[in-house]
Amino acid sequence: MWLLVAFCVLAALCAASVALGVRVVSPGEVAAALAGHTDTIGEAAVIARLPRTALAVLVGAALALAGASMQAVTRNPLADPGILGVSGGAAFAVVVCIALLGVSSPGVLMGAAVIGSAVAAVFVYAVGSLGSGGATPLKLTLAGAATSAAFASLVQAVLLPRADAMESFRFWQIGGVGGATWDRIGLVLPALALGAAICLLSARGMNALALGDDLAAGLGAHVTRTRLVTAAGAVILCGAATAVAGPIGFVGLIVPHLCRLLVGTDHRWLLPFSAVAGAGLLVASDVIGRLVARPSELDVGIVTALVGAPFFIWIVRRQKVREL
Template identity: 70%
Template sequence: MTAAAQRRAAADAPARRPLPVRVTWLLVALLGLGLFGAASIVFGVRAVTWPDVVGGLSGASDTIAEAAVLKRVPRTILAMLVGAALGLAGAVMQGVTRNPLADPGILGVTTGASLAVVTGIAFFGLSAPTTVTWVAIGGAAAAAVLVYTVGSLGRGGATPLKLALAGAASSAAFSSLISAVLLPRIDALTQFRFWQVGGVGGAEPGRILQVLPFLLVGAVVCVLSARGMNSLALGDDVAAGLGAHVGRTRLVAAAGAILLCGAATAVAGPIGFVGLAVPHLCRLLVGLDHRWLLPASAVAGAALLTGADVIGRLVARPAEVDVGIITAIVGAPIFIWIVRRQKVRAL
């Protein structure tokens, strides 16, 4: 092992966690996810009782309260799926780029997916859910390639700062293009102005089933890339010396993350900061091993987004605050904290 790799291993040693600690924190995250899921079904604009919850979960809709419970179930499931997808994608992006600022929103991936969806619907009349999902995935992939290419220009290659700046500039450009597409079309603007904020309020079982295969495939690809990302954390030269296929590992893991981002954006709109905050929190709890970090990020992301959705329903009753606004309020201070850290150059 080279001297640089030894120094990195020594620096990372305090971040390693014993197996019982990792298992405990993962169980805590699962418990938190269960509690937030129960709260998502119980709490909302309309108060429900325990008999209403039992009746709604059994499929009854005789009363307004039971119908409300029945409607909250797919919303809760969608929040969990989207949160898990964004948390997992954020951890993979940070591992692949070794960039602590990597996030589907900050790097412009979700905004690129949004631009592709809005353009496809406004100009080509796309309406089939599966087609919209594929278009969102294509937009996310194109945005990721553009940001990484721009961030790699010049001396030093794709540094965290250059990637963050390229992502911010691209995201701003994509947002302007989205506005340019929507403003002359009042019907489209009315239809998508809430979707652009990011939310799970319009969840439907059929829509969830349409996007579920994309999320599952993306998650499997990312999890199977965990061992390779552990090698990438040592640096490209060391990883290659250990027998890892650096380029292939990056490409496969990034493809899984883009699949997750595109599918999540297609079904819930662009939701930011989940993929930024969750992996950093999970590294503090379960350590740097991606074999543990990725599942923990998925569970914690699901819990965070589900909890944010519950908060959005309660803080402005009888109105609702979209979950994308809540996650931005939570994630912005974390982003500032990460930027101000001394060791922000690379993971």
């Protein structure tokens, strides 16, 4: 029932995303644009909002799926692609390829973002595993925060001497879906579909991991393989989403926690529900960003940060960074 409600809310938000924006359009212009007409500026504006809405749906679903999967793999309630430095690694890899190597191929940039995400994830987990107690939630969060800050500084160090690259990356670094095109969506869609399939097919293994490694192994689950496969799916989702929309934070943190309150902890339901809810959150954030700053607009990365930062503090106080 909740999944059906989530789909209905997502459909309503997509309709609002097409109809609402910086330019006011009438319902007649919306209907005419959807019928294929582009005679007026309003109709052209509606047509331009379609790929933007589709990209917001895909990126929101990908980040929410990645966040839920990371929380399952690390058993860390604070796990999120942004907080654990995975998005920062993807952003740094993209910046290095464009600013230093002169790479402009979207496919190569997406591959670089996935590799950067993987390197950042391995590094954070390795640092968080040092010392007694292994990879505790607190150590992973601290290692991720430090890694995110380091990548942000490295990105600035690469961009500051290059004014032309700095201008083009200034808005990408915030995170947004304003430059969406159908070509970009077609390029990133296979990677997002692959990452989503890996995570969804690993749902039973995530349920076993929630019981603890020893009990999961006793029940016949391949703990190491499940962790590696699930982490790979999350890294692919995060890297591809970051390459196409920039580093957008807090979606992977907020959505899985809210979804657990509605559908419980069974990942066979939690993962698809998180994907739909994450898509809705990013579409809603994009619509809010367009409306509150007329005639300009706020990128979705700013809106999700304003919503996610207080939620992050609430999770820390409520969970006291215990394991899931």
